[in-house]
Amino acid sequence: AQSVTQLDSHVSVSEGTPVLLRCNYSSSYSPSLFWYVQHPNKGLQLLLKYTSAATLVKGINGFEAEFKKSETSFHLTKPSAHMSDAAEYFCVVSEDTGRRALTFGSGTRLQVQP
């Protein structure tokens, strides 16, 4: 069985300051990990993905995440927050089985203050 824990339900930063959204995972296999973003009343957009290649993964809009197997973590970072980054962020792990179903964390709401 696999699971994802997002350590903060809500994060507030000022525009121009760094962003850190924390995620820990549990998986019986070598996992594939993702971060998705959901803007208000919108669908989900893939930010970045880790699939056993480089441990530092770069995504869209300046986001990146580092896979740390020893810490079972996959934290999302961005050097400088922008107002448009305000959204809900989901850390997701994919089963390493035929169905490839995704297990979602409960989400972190990022608020960016002017």
Added chain:
Amino acid sequence: NAGVTQTPKFQVLKTGQSMTLQCAQDMNHNSMYWYRQDPGMGLRLIYYSASEGTTDKGEVPNGYNVSRLNKREFSLRLESAAPSQTSVYFCASSGRPSAYEQYFGPGTRLTVT
């Protein structure tokens, strides 16, 4: 190339009514999925279809049925809606070149009164 489309966008049902949520993808993906999203719980898998003609239960299948009509379309049916099924429903698909990456539709917001 529309990606994953869902209809309707919004729906209000009375308890006991039935309805079908439609999903279609134009990316020639083999796998399709239905999720529901509830506040504070992320998305949970209802049903999935690994390929045309096959379906399987996910984490929360009770009260739902699905049909994989063809490779493009995957519908979700509520036979007798209950207030507990008030949620936002997302359809997703995955396939070559990356079986791991799922593409999501815009969602259907369903309210059952």
